[in-house]
Amino acid sequence: xxxxxxxxxxxxxxxxxxxxxxxxxxxxxxxxxxxxxxxxxxxxxxxxxxxxxxxxxxxxxxxxxxxxxxxxxxxxxxxxxxxxxxxxxxxxxxxxxxxxxxxxxxxxxxxxxxxxxxxxxxxxxxxxxxxxxxxxxxxxxxxxxxxxxxxxxxxxxxxxxxxxxxxxxxxxxxxxxxxxxxxxxxxxxxxxxxxxxxxxxxxxxxxxxxxxxxxxxxxxxxxxxxxxxxxxxxxxxxxxxxxxxxxxxxxxxxxxxxxxxxxxxxxxxxxxxxxxxxxxxxxxxxxxxxxxxxxxxxxxxxxxxxxxxxxxxxxxxxxxxxxxxxxxxxxxxxxxxxxxxxxxxxxxxxxxxxxxxxxxxxxxxxxxxxxxxxxxxxxxxxxxxxxxxxxxxxxxxxxxxxxxxxxxxxxxxxxxxxxxxxxxxxxxxxxxxxxxxxxxxxxxxxxxxxxxxxxxxxxxxxx
Amino acid sequence: xxxxxxxxxxxxxxxxxxxxxxxxxxxxxxxxxxxxxxxxxxxxxxxxxxxxxxxxxxxxxxxxxxxxxxxxxxxxxxxxxxxxxxxxxxxxxxxxxxxxxxxxxxxxxxxxxxxxxxxxxxxxxxxxxxxxxxxxxxxxxxxxxxxxxxxxxxxxxxxxxxxxxxxxxxxxxxxxxxxxxxxxxxxxxxxxxxxxxxxxxxxxxxxxxxxxxxxxxxxxxxxxxxxxxxxxxxxxxxxxxxxxxxxxxxxxxxxxxxxxxxxxxxxxxxxxxxxxxxxxxxxxxxxxxxxxxxxxxxxxxxxxxxxxxxxxxxxxxxxxxxxxxxxxxxxxxxxxxxxxxxxxxxxxxxxxxxxxxxxxxxxxxxxxxxxxxxxxxxxxxxxxxxxxxxxxxxxxxxxxxxxxxxxxxxxxxxxxxxxxxxxxxxxxxxxxxxxxxxxxxxxxxxxxxxxxxxxxxxxxxxxxxxxxxxxxxxxxxxxxxxxxxxxxxxxxxxxxxxxxxxxxxxxxxxxxxxxxxxxxxxxxxx
Numbered sequence: 001x002x003x004x005x006x007x008x009x010x011x012x013x014x015x016x017x018x019x020x021x022x023x024x025x026x027x028x029x030x031x032x033x034x035x036x037x038x039x040x041x042x043x044x045x046x047x048x049x050x051x052x053x054x055x056x057x058x059x060x061x062x063x064x065x066x067x068x069x070x071x072x073x074x075x076x077x078x079x080x081x082x083x084x085x086x087x088x089x090x091x092x093x094x095x096x097x098x099x100x101x102x103x104x105x106x107x108x109x110x111x112x113x114x115x116x117x118x119x120x121x122x123x124x125x126x127x128x129x130x131x132x133x134x135x136x137x138x139x140x141x142x143x144x145x146x147x148x149x150x151x152x153x154x155x156x157x158x159x160x161x162x163x164x165x166x167x168x169x170x171x172x173x174x175x176x177x178x179x180x181x182x183x184x185x186x187x188x189x190x191x192x193x194x195x196x197x198x199x200x201x202x203x204x205x206x207x208x209x210x211x212x213x214x215x216x217x218x219x220x221x222x223x224x225x226x227x228x229x230x231x232x233x234x235x236x237x238x239x240x241x242x243x244x245x246x247x248x249x250x251x252x253x254x255x256x257x258x259x260x261x262x263x264x265x266x267x268x269x270x271x272x273x274x275x276x277x278x279x280x281x282x283x284x285x286x287x288x289x290x291x292x293x294x295x296x297x298x299x300x301x302x303x304x305x306x307x308x309x310x311x312x313x314x315x316x317x318x319x320x321x322x323x324x325x326x327x328x329x330x331x332x333x334x335x336x337x338x339x340x341x342x343x344x345x346x347x348x349x350x351x352x353x354x355x356x357x358x359x360x361x362x363x364x365x366x367x368x369x370x371x372x373x374x375x376x377x378x379x380x381x382x383x384x385x386x387x388x389x390x391x392x393x394x395x396x397x398x399x400x401x402x403x404x405x406x407x408x409x410x411x412x413x414x415x416x417x418x419x420x421x422x423x424x425x426x427x428x429x430x431x432x433x434x435x436x437x438x439x440x441x442x443x444x445x446x447x448x449x450x451x452x453x454x455x456x457x458x459x460x461x462x463x
Numbered sequence: 464x465x466x467x468x469x470x471x472x473x474x475x476x477x478x479x480x481x482x483x484x485x486x487x488x489x490x491x492x493x494x495x496x497x498x499x500x501x502x503x504x505x506x507x508x509x510x511x512x513x514x515x516x517x518x519x520x521x522x523x524x525x526x527x528x529x530x531x532x533x534x535x536x537x538x539x540x541x542x543x544x545x546x547x548x549x550x551x552x553x554x555x556x557x558x559x560x561x562x563x564x565x566x567x568x569x570x571x572x573x574x575x576x577x578x579x580x581x582x583x584x585x586x587x588x589x590x591x592x593x594x595x596x597x598x599x600x601x602x603x604x605x606x607x608x609x610x611x612x613x614x615x616x617x618x619x620x621x622x623x624x625x626x627x628x629x630x631x632x633x634x635x636x637x638x639x640x641x642x643x644x645x646x647x648x649x650x651x652x653x654x655x656x657x658x659x660x661x662x663x664x665x666x667x668x669x670x671x672x673x674x675x676x677x678x679x680x681x682x683x684x685x686x687x688x689x690x691x692x693x694x695x696x697x698x699x700x701x702x703x704x705x706x707x708x709x710x711x712x713x714x715x716x717x718x719x720x721x722x723x724x725x726x727x728x729x730x731x732x733x734x735x736x737x738x739x740x741x742x743x744x745x746x747x748x749x750x751x752x753x754x755x756x757x758x759x760x761x762x763x764x765x766x767x768x769x770x771x772x773x774x775x776x777x778x779x780x781x782x783x784x785x786x787x788x789x790x791x792x793x794x795x796x797x798x799x800x801x802x803x804x805x806x807x808x809x810x811x812x813x814x815x816x817x818x819x820x821x822x823x824x825x826x827x828x829x830x831x832x833x834x835x836x837x838x839x840x841x842x843x844x845x846x847x848x849x850x851x852x853x854x855x856x857x858x859x860x861x862x863x864x865x866x867x868x869x870x871x872x873x874x875x876x877x878x879x880x881x882x883x884x885x886x887x888x889x890x891x892x893x894x895x896x897x898x899x900x901x902x903x904x905x906x907x908x909x910x911x912x913x914x915x916x917x918x919x920x921x922x923x924x925x926x927x928x929x930x931x932x933x934x935x936x937x938x939x940x941x942x943x944x945x946x947x948x949x950x951x952x953x954x955x956x957x958x959x960x961x962x963x964x965x966x967x968x969x970x971x972x973x974x975x976x977x978x979x980x981x982x983x984x985x986x987x988x989x
Contacts, residue, residue, distance in 0.1 A: 007834055009569045009762070011924035012841050021848045021925060030840045033847050033868040034742060036711040041743045047611040052831025056573050059829050063577045063821070069597030072585035080587040083812060090503055092537060094579070096544045097766075104553035104570055106765035107562055107903060112484060112896040114957035115550030116767050121974075122492045128975035130530045135974045139769070141623040142812040175787075175808035179634055183670025228521035256526050269812070279598050280588030280813025281770060281820075283623075291978050293969040305972045306491075306979050307965035309958050315491065316961035320972045326664030328907050331673040336664035338626035339758060342768035346544075353492055353540045354502035357529035364526075366508045372517030392518040416591065424589045447509040 005054065073277070077449055078421040081396040081440025082222070083143070083170055084280055085272050087250065088444055090354050093274035097347040110318045117317035120342060121304045123349030127286055130249055130352065130360065131266050132257035134291035138302040139284035139345040143269030144173050146285030147216060147246050148180035149335060150265040153287070153298035154214035154242040155185050156334070162212045164241075166199055168192040168221040171429045173246070177216070185213070194432065197223040197388035197398065201235060208239040214265070218246040219258065223438065224371070224396035225388055226255065233262030249273055249286075251394045253357075254364030265289050274351030275344050284341030284348070297324055300335035363443055367395050370441045370450065377454040378439075383461055387436055396440040398433065399423060404461040408437045414460035420453060477930070479937055482899035483955045485549035492533045492543055493976050502537035531977075550957040552901055554765065558927045560849070561895060561902030563872045563916025564659070564707045566737050566759035571829070574822040575764070583821055588813035592798050598817060599797035603790045605824045609774045612835070613733070613753050614746025617782035619775045619789065620757075621815040625734050626661035628754035628773025629701070631810045632730045633669040635752060635777065635784040636699045638807050639728065642784075649698035649727065655684045656910055657706035657874075662732055671698060678910070682863025683712050686721075693725045703732035704748075707905065707916055708862075709846065709869030719749040728752065728781075736760045737920060738843045738871030741836035745776070752777045761823035772819040786810045838921045842871045845919035845928060849873075852932040853917065856939050858883060862911050872918035874911050881913045886942040886949045888913040893960075894941070894952035898934045 124136035242264035275282030326333035387398035423437030652666035731753035745753035858880025973979035
C-alpha cells in the first residue's frame, strides 16, 4: 500500500471515507474490484515517474521554471506566420473562454447546455456572414483537417476520385490531406508560377478532366499572394469539379468572400479570430458551403440548427441530420466525429461580435497597408529582394535572400540577437526558392516595428 | 431560533436540491445589434504606412460590402456571452458522472493558470528550437509519462483528440503493412460494438473494411467470433478494455494473440483507462499501439468539445511510423526531427494542442506515480459503490456479468422501468437536468436497451455520489407516480423540448442566422 496522502483533487482519498465506502460495497479491499485482471496482465512494477510536487506552490514554481526557458513572441518582435499568427486577442475572448461553464462543459443536451448550443450556432452564423455562405460546421480540429475533410466531401458529392492540390499550399496541409484522403482519393498537385507565386492556370488547366472531383487552393496562398479567385472558379467549374478554397478569415473584411466568386467548399482556421498562438495549440477548423441538401449531407462534423420549442418565442437548438455522423452510424457515417475545438468556436464568436463589420474591415485594410509598406521598405535593402514582386499580398510574403550570400538560418540567428524572430525559413520546404523566408505582418506591427526590422535586416545582410 | 440546517434533511437524508438553471430568454446576437456600436478599436495605421501604394488586387477580389456582423459595445457583448454561459452546465458546477465513457474529472485551476501564461500562450510553433526549450521539455516529458502508463516505447502528442489519435494509429497500421508489402492483402479491421464509434469510423477512413464483434452472453467480446473472424486479411484488432460496459475482459491477451497469430497488429483504445492507471498496461496484454485522451484520463478541460489531445503510443517497431515531427533529446537540448521516411506525416497542424499537454503534464507532476494509482483505485471504488446504490432502484439493472465488479463505469439499463411506465432512458436524462446534473444515454446502437452509462471517476465525493443516486431514485419514483412529469421534462432548464423536425427537414433546417432569415422569407411562418 502506498502512503496515505489525501489528494486535493480526490475527495474520497480520505482513508476513513474509503474504508466506509469499501464496507458499503462488501469488498475487503480495492484489489477485489480488480479480480478480473489476470496476474499476467498486472503492471510488473510501479510507474517510474518523477517524485510528485504535491503542493500547488511547488508545482507552480516547477512549471513556471520550465516556462521561463521559453522566449515568447510577446517579448520580441516576431514576423513568423506560415499558418499561425500573432494577432491581438481581445481580453473579452479570454474572459469568456475561461468561464467555468464553457471551459468544463462537454456533451450536454440542448436543454442544460442551451447556452453552448446558442453560442456555437451564433459563431456559425457570424462565420456565415463573413464567408457569405449559409452552412458552417461546428469547429473541427484545425485548418489542415478542414481542408482534408473538404476534399473528401467533394469526392463523395461528385462521385469522382481525383483531387488536385495547388503547389503553393502549405506543405503540412498537403501532408495531412494526402494521408487522410488517400484510401478514396487520388491526389495530384499542380505548379505555381515562380514569378508571381500564384497558381499557374495553364498548369491547372492541363490537369483538369472529367475525373477531377475538386481543386484545392488557398487564397491568400501559403506565400501570402492573393489568387485570382473568380478566374480559378470559372476554370474549375468548366470541368465539373468543385472549387475548395482555404481562407484566412481575418482577410475577409477586405477580400471577396470565396462563396461570392464561386467556391463550393470553403475551409480554414479560426486561430486568428481571438485565439492565442499557444505554440500551435490555438487552432480550430471551419468548413462552409451553400445550403444544398446533397452537399450538407457530406459533412462529417456536427451541424447545429435553430428550431422552435414547445414554448412560443423560445429559441431552441440541436443537431442537424445527426444520422450523417459516425456517432449514429459508426463506419457507415461520414468520416469520424468526436471532441474537436468547440471552445475556440465560441471564442471566435466573441471575437467576431466584438470586431463587428467595421473592425473586420479595418483589420483587413490595415494589414494590406502594413504589408505594402513592409514590402517597399524590405525591397529597398541592398541584396534583399521580394520573391513575388508584382503580386498583391495579404499578411505575409516571401523575402528572397539569395543575393545576400547568407542563409536564412544565419540571418534568423543574427536577428534573434536583436530580439527579432525573422520569417519562417522556406529553404527546406520549397528548394526552388533557394534561401527565402516567409514574413508575416499583423495589426500588432507598428511602423516603428517594421522600421526596426528593416534596419536590422540591412545590418545583418550587409556584405 | 429556527434550525435552518435541520430543515434541510428528512430522516437523515438531505432534500433534493431546489435547483433552477438561469433562464435568460436571450436573443440571438444579431437581434442585439445597434448600428454604429463597437466593442473594440484597432491600432491606428501610421500615415507613412497608409500612404504606401500597394499592388492592385486581382479583379473581383476586393470585398464590396463589409460583413453583416452584429454591432455591439463591449459590455453588451460580455453580458450576452455571460448569460449564455449561465445557460450552460459545466462539470465545475454539477456532479457530471452521468456522461459515462467521457471521464469527467476535476480540472485543477492552477493548471489553467499555468497554461494561460504568456510564456506558452505567446509561443509561435515555428520559433527556433533554442527559444522553446521549456515547451519541448514539457512535451517530451509528457511523452515519457504516456510511455510509463502504457508500457509502450514511443509517443506522439500531435493528434488533437482521441478520435484523431485512433485515426493516426490506424494510419500507422496501414503504413506498417505497406512497408512489408502486405497492404493489398490486409484490408480488414476487427472491432467491437461496445467500442467508441470512432474506432470503426477511423478504420473506414483509412480504407479498411470493418468487422464488428458483438458481446457474448456474459457481455465480453466474443472470443470465438474473434477467432473465426481473423485471417490473412486482418490488418488489426481495435478494441478497448474494459469496454463501455465497465466489465474487464480477462481474455484480452488472447484476443491480441489471435490477431498476432495471423500476422495482424493490435490497437488498444484506452479512452477508458482511468481505472487502470498503474494497474495494467497496454503492453502487458501484448498490444502494438494504443491511445489516450488527455482530456479524459489526464484531467484537461473538455471545453464544450475541445481543444483536446490524443496521445498515440507504440512499440519500438512502430516508432518510425509516428506522425511528424518528433521531439528528440540530444544531451540537454531538445529538437524537432522530421526526417523519418516511413512517418505517416502530419495528422494535425504543428505539434498539436500544446497548452492542453501542459495542463496534463502539471496534473501528472502534482500526483506522481502513487497519485495516478490513487486516481484509478478511487475511481473504481466510486464506481462499484455507485453501482451498489443504483441497483437498489427498482427497474434499473446492469446487464451482463451479474455479481461481478466493474472497473471505472457501468452501462445500465432502464428497460424494466421503461416497460412498466413508458418512460424512456432519454426522458430520465432530461428530467435529471431539472436537478442540476447532466446524464446522457449512450452511443448508438442501443445494444443495451434503454441505456445509461454512469462513470463516477475519482473526482466526486461520497456525498456527491449519494446525491446523484438520490436523484435517479427520485426520478424512478416519479416515473411510476407522475410519469408525465418525466416525459415532459425538462421544466427548470433554459428551454423546453425542441421541435426536432426542423433539424431533419432541408426546407426548415438553418445552420446560420442568414439561412434562417432567408427560409422564413421564402417559406413564411407556419
